Amino acid sequence: MKERIVGSITVIILLSVVLILILQGQGIERIEQYNQQKDAIVVEGSETASPSTFKWVIQIQTFEDYQQAEDLTKELENKRFNAFISKKDIAGKEIYRVRIRSRDLDDPIETTTRRLARSNYSYEIVPPGQQ
Secondary structure (H helix, E strand, O other): OHHHHHHHHHHHHHHHHHHHHHHHOOOHHHHHHHHHHHHOOOEEEOOOOOOOOOOOEEEEEEEOOHHHHHHHHHHHHHOOOOEEEEEEEEOOEEEEEEEEEOOOOOOOHHHHHHHHHHOOOOOEEEOHHHO
16 A cells, blocks of 8 residues: 555655656757757858768759758658758759768768668769769
8 A cells, every 4th residue: 555655655756756857848948949950951052062971962852942852851760861961053944953861981882872772762872973
């Protein structure tokens, strides 16, 4: 009987602490920041991009419409690819290139290309000088 009372009191105290933190807004701000960062899509201009520090880059598709590029990028990110949009101006017309890059220098390209093939994405490996 004592154990049930002690257990109930412990649960009530824990719930109270959690509710107090939530009602004061602590923690919610961090969750919102995380969600914003997670939903943010990286758009790089080809003129301002620094020399590549990534081992490889794969181009998936090119669009004239930013929204289409953003939709594909989100789809790829949901499948755990390191996707981004590269913006380029060609003859006064902006194009948006959806690309995937290595997460670090040890990330093998073969794993990513196999995953892309299994998901029926067509792709092109971008040579180092054109990244």
